[in-house]
Amino acid sequence: MKKYSLVLFLVGILLLSGVLTTMAAEAPVTINWWHIQTAEVEKVLWQGLADEYMAAHPNVNIEVLSLENENFKAKLTTVMLSGEPPDIFQSWGGGVMNEYAKAGLLLDITAHLDKDGWRDTFSPGALGVYSFEGKNYGVPRDMGMVGFWYNKDLFAQAGIDNPPATWTELLEDVQILKDAGITPIAVGEGDKWPGAFWWEYLAVRIGGQAAFDAAYSREGSFTDAPFIEAGEKLQELVALEPFQSGFLGATWGDEATLMGNGEAAMDLMGQWAPGAFADNSVDKLGLGEKAGWFPFPAVERGTGDPADALGGGNGFVIGINAPQEAVDFLKYISSVDSQIAQAEINLSVPVVKGAEGGLIDPLLKIVQQGAAAAQYFQLYYDQAMPPAVGSVVNDNVQGLFAGTLTPEQTAQAIEDSAAQEIK
Amino acid sequence: MKKNSFEQDVQTLPQKFGSTLRPQDRMTIVLFLLPALVFFSIFLVYPVFRSVYYSLFNWKGFGPTVDFIGLNNFKRILTDRIFLKAVGHGLLIVVLSLSIQLPLSLALALMVGRNLRGRALFRTIFFMPYVLSEVITGIMWLILFNPDPKRGFINAIMALLPGLKAIPWLGDTKTVLLAIFVVLTWKYFGFYMLLYLASLQNIPSEIEEAALIDGVNKRQMITYITIPLIGSTIRTSIYLSVLGSLQVFAIIWIMTKGGPVNASEVMSTYMYRFSFVRFELGYGSAVATVMLLISLFFSLAYLRLVRQADYLN
Numbered sequence: 051m052k053k054y055s056l057v058l059f060l061v062g063i064l065l066l067s068g069v070l071t072t073m074a075a076e077a078p079v080t081i082n083w084w085h086i087q088t089a090e091v092e093k094v095l096w097q098g099l100a101d102e103y104m105a106a107h108p109n110v111n112i113e114v115l116s117l118e119n120e121n122f123k124a125k126l127t128t129v130m131l132s133g134e135p136p137d138i139f140q141s142w143g144g145g146v147m148n149e150y151a152k153a154g155l156l157l158d159i160t161a162h163l164d165k166d167g168w169r170d171t172f173s174p175g176a177l178g179v180y181s182f183e184g185k186n187y188g189v190p191r192d193m194g195m196v197g198f199w200y201n202k203d204l205f206a207q208a209g210i211d212n213p214p215a216t217w218t219e220l221l222e223d224v225q226i227l228k229d230a231g232i233t234p235i236a237v238g239e240g241d242k243w244p245g246a247f248w249w250e251y252l253a254v255r256i257g258g259q260a261a262f263d264a265a266y267s268r269e270g271s272f273t274d275a276p277f278i279e280a281g282e283k284l285q286e287l288v289a290l291e292p293f294q295s296g297f298l299g300a301t302w303g304d305e306a307t308l309m310g311n312g313e314a315a316m317d318l319m320g321q322w323a324p325g326a327f328a329d330n331s332v333d334k335l336g337l338g339e340k341a342g343w344f345p346f347p348a349v350e351r352g353t354g355d356p357a358d359a360l361g362g363g364n365g366f367v368i369g370i371n372a373p374q375e376a377v378d379f380l381k382y383i384s385s386v387d388s389q390i391a392q393a394e395i396n397l398s399v400p401v402v403k404g405a406e407g408g409l410i411d412p413l414l415k416i417v418q419q420g421a422a423a424a425q426y427f428q429l430y431y432d433q434a435m436p437p438a439v440g441s442v443v444n445d446n447v448q449g450l451f452a453g454t455l456t457p458e459q460t461a462q463a464i465e466d467s468a469a470q471e472i473k
Numbered sequence: 474m475k476k477n478s479f480e481q482d483v484q485t486l487p488q489k490f491g492s493t494l495r496p497q498d499r500m501t502i503v504l505f506l507l508p509a510l511v512f513f514s515i516f517l518v519y520p521v522f523r524s525v526y527y528s529l530f531n532w533k534g535f536g537p538t539v540d541f542i543g544l545n546n547f548k549r550i551l552t553d554r555i556f557l558k559a560v561g562h563g564l565l566i567v568v569l570s571l572s573i574q575l576p577l578s579l580a581l582a583l584m585v586g587r588n589l590r591g592r593a594l595f596r597t598i599f600f601m602p603y604v605l606s607e608v609i610t611g612i613m614w615l616i617l618f619n620p621d622p623k624r625g626f627i628n629a630i631m632a633l634l635p636g637l638k639a640i641p642w643l644g645d646t647k648t649v650l651l652a653i654f655v656v657l658t659w660k661y662f663g664f665y666m667l668l669y670l671a672s673l674q675n676i677p678s679e680i681e682e683a684a685l686i687d688g689v690n691k692r693q694m695i696t697y698i699t700i701p702l703i704g705s706t707i708r709t710s711i712y713l714s715v716l717g718s719l720q721v722f723a724i725i726w727i728m729t730k731g732g733p734v735n736a737s738e739v740m741s742t743y744m745y746r747f748s749f750v751r752f753e754l755g756y757g758s759a760v761a762t763v764m765l766l767i768s769l770f771f772s773l774a775y776l777r778l779v780r781q782a783d784y785l786n
Contacts, residue, residue, distance in 0.1 A: 127749045131534045149752060153535030240644070240732060296620025296641025298733035299649070304619075438751040452646060452734045 079373040080111045084139040085366075086122045089329035091395045099383050110375050119302070120241065130155055135369030137376040141188055142362055143179030144433035145440060150367075156187040157368040162377050163189075171384070173422075176401035179429065180365050188367030189384050192398035194321030194414075195345075195361030195421040196247050196430075202342045204232050204315040213344035217255075217283060220347050224292045227315050234292040236314035238305035239451050242444035243432060247318050248287070249447045249460075250431050251346045251360045252280035258354035259426040265465075266435070268472060272465040273458070276353075281457025283349065284450050298452055306330040310337065318346070320361060321417050325396040343413040345420060359424035362433055363401065435472065442467040521765065527758035534754035546759035556760070559731075559738040560767075562650060566739070567718040569654050575710055578662045582669035583695065596670070600663040607660070611727030614656045618642045618728075643729055646736035653737055656724055661717070665710050672706035673699070708779050712772075719768055740764050 083100065087093055093116050100112040115136075117125060122140060129135060135155050141147050150156050163169040163186050169177070176190040200213060205223075208230035214220040227234040239245040253261060257276025264270025265277070294300065294308055306323070308314040310331030317323060328336030348356040366383075368376055382388070386405050392398035393408030399418045400406055409415050421427065432440030446463045449455030455463075528547070531540040550556050581599060585592045602610065619625025620641035622632035628639035642652040676699065684698050700707070722741035725731060731742035740760065748757025 124749065127752075131749075131754070149533065149535065153533075155535065240729070242732075294620075295639065296644030298646070299620070299641060299644030299729060438753055441746070441751045448732065449734045454646065454734045 078109050078111065079375050080113060081138060081373065081376045081379055082113050082115065082136040082369075083379075084115045084117060084122065084126070084136045086117055086119050086140045086364075087397065088116055088118050089325055092325065092397045095391055095395060095397065096383075099388060100379075103379055103382050107375070110379070112379065135371065137369050137372035138366050138380055139369065141180065141365055141367040142430070142433045143188070143190070143365060143367075144362070144429050145436045146433065147180065147187060147367060148182045149437060151182045151185070151187050155370050157370050157372055157377070158185045158187065159189075159368055159377055159380075160184075160186045162381070168381060171386070171402050173401050173403065175427065176363055176365075179363065180367060188365050189380060190363050190365035190401045191384065191389070191392065192321065192365070193361070193363035193401045193421060194399040194417045195359040195424065195427075196251065196318060196320045197346060197417065197420070198316050198318055198344045199309065199323045199327070199337075199413075200316040200342045200344065201309070201312055201314070201337060201340050203340045204312065205342070208232055208315070213342065214347050215344075216347050217252075217349045221286060221290065224287070224290050228290065228292065233294045233308070233314040234290075234316065235294075236305045236308040236317045237293050237297050237451075238300045238302040239293070239297050239448055240299045240304075241302045242448050243430075244302055244305060244319065245451050246432065246444045246447045247320075247360065247430070249280050249284055249450065250428070250443075251318070252283050252349065253277055254358055254360050254426075254428050255346065255349040255354045255356070256280055256283070256352040258352070258358065259428070260353070262428060265468065266472065268468075272468055273461045277461045277464070278457050281450055281460050284447075285453075285457065288451055288453060293451075298448070302326075303330060312337065312340065321399045321414060322364075322397075324411060324413065328396075341413060343416055355425055357420075357424055358426040358428065359421050360428045360430065361421055362430045364398070435468070438471045439464065439467045524758045524761050524765075527755050528762045530755040531753075532755035532758075533752045534748070535752075538755070540755075542755075546756050547763070549756065550759055550763055555735050555738060556740075556743055558735055559740050559743045562737065563719050563721075563739045565650065566654060566657065566721065567715050570657070570714045570718045571711060574658045574662055575665055575707075575714055577658070578665035578710075579669050579700075579707070581662070582666045582673060583699070585666070586670050586673045596666075599666055602660050603663040603667075605660070607723035608727055610656065610660050611724045614652075614659075614724075615643070615728050618652055620644055644733060646733055649729055649733065649737045653725055653728060656728070657718075657721060660724065661714075665714070668706055668710050669703060672703040676702045712775050712779075715771060715775075716768055719764070719771070740767075 083096075085096055087096060096116075097114055100114050104110055104112055126136075126139060130150060130153075133155065135150070147156070163177075169186075172189060173193070176193040177186070179193075180186060180188040180190060198213065204227070205213070208223075208227045210223050210226055214223050224234040237244050237248075253276055256279050257274070261270065261274060261276040265272045265274060294304075294314055303326075305317060305319075306326040307330040309317045309323070310327035310329075324336060324341060327341075328334060330336075345356070346360070366380055368380060384402060386402055389398065389400040389402040389405035390408030393400045393405060393414075394410055396411055396414060399414055399421070400408060406418065409418060428434070430440075431443045434440075435443075443464050446455060446460040450457065450460055527538065529541060529543060530538040531542050531546075532538045585595045585599070605613075616624070617626045618628075620628060620639060620643075622628045622639045625639075627642070631637045632639050640648060642648050680698060680702070681694065684694055689697065720741055721739060722745070725737055725739060725742050726745060729737045731738035731746065741764070744757050744760040744764065747753045747760060
């Protein structure tokens, strides 16, 4: 009996020491990475980067989770509220990220950025979106602006030679397209944020930086004239019934499907549009050569500069419980080579210096230059402001699209929320 | 008359055995109940109390609750036009369920409960929607309702029929609630049908035979024999239907998120929006508390009015 216990003891020691040595050699770590790319080429690119990194670092296991935009938001909210953020995840920076940072759910990577000149590889404006109170919580991969993506063939078919430069011209072109039997505009207003771009851009054109700064600093108000007028202009457009049938219940995916298949003439959307058009189209090619782009038209008597841009970008932030390897991996996927690869498949408008050359698409080059040249760059309202206000903007602009709310009611609802949330 | 309903059996249990229980038996009962009780407390009772606690704060869901605001959240709920609209929609779904869904289920149960050819097949078909998950149901109908006749089956048919044209069912504030009610009915009528079927099988055939000998026709049989004899099941189904209708969530959230412009908003989607989209968890908890109170009120009223009558018979 005693013999056996001695043997057992020795075997135990052996096993234990074996475990300990392997742990010392390469403590296995798992990195959870959530991104919102669902198009095949984009998923393949991310997975490829993860595979490369794992091959070079055998102790690191990267679990990549690809989630559709709306599903991502829902799932992320749940894990964030339970205090268990993923290690690396998609972020648009701004107000929502600030809430997470305030709650101590994000890892401060300022020191990492300052080491070895990592910070200097990014264009400062884009990087700034992922900082809050002087601390960095993530890095951008993409920055661009919202504008009109249009189908040149359909415009030509209706007899429109040049894209509209003013709001009045836009309304006229909408009517011309309608008369030609073409759906002028695709919008996924069931998702709300695509329509909010319209109201926000109108406010940018009509009131310029001054109007937003005044309202956001609480010296002014979201019931100020430019915001009311933005609603009135939007009403003028809605009155023409320029959208596809059932637009109030449609998603961004439906919107991209219509554009990608050439069933609607134009779409007010960000830099990710061409990739989504292609992925949602029947032939997976999207608009290709037929695609055109023009900036949001000037609004008559507006004080905003027509070169001002509404936009934003995508990036990744690091969760508070992430292992150190996660930061290293983030650095890996933010390299110039990675950025060039992203640009080549129209996934990102690059923000890392030296990767601009990766942009092949001439339209995305215009978008990139437009965003870089804008004197006043307005981050989307639902990212610039606290989540509650952003959500109220989206919800109430939908009321304008449906014709159930007046411009005054919309502005008042946003003002009420701002008064409560922005202090 | 012999009491044969399940509830009555349960009610008479303690009278039969209560006084004769030995201590060991009591121990056994407690031990068997304990696991369920623990889970019930952790996943139901505790969260309910937490929720009531949170409802007194202006709280975003992160960090400690510090901003105590008393009953302000409740004041805001009861004066919010959209919440009242959501309650209205909930009540409309209740009324439609009771007046359309349940009678339909009963009619089908009477049909497939009889000697109909292929009734087993029909039973299976009718019950199938209930087996599907709510998310799958929602996505499936989302595709069926697609406004574009090239993509949505329903509108494809509408476009083919003369005199009709495609309707954006879910994109129109006037049709959206109706469209969702169709989905809810499709999803749940099989469940109620099954309840009624089970109950129909408990009707002793002697009674029906006796009635037949007395010369009743089919209509009289159903009105005077069948329906009264499955009365307790009908009452149970009403109870389940009302509570289910008040709490419906997944299908609506998947299909419309309560939109367009709150046209299909119900209490649960309203609660979810505030809690998890706007990060106003304190307010969301207050909405949950109000929902709980409404459901509780209905349950108690039901117990008083209906169940007591059942016991007394």
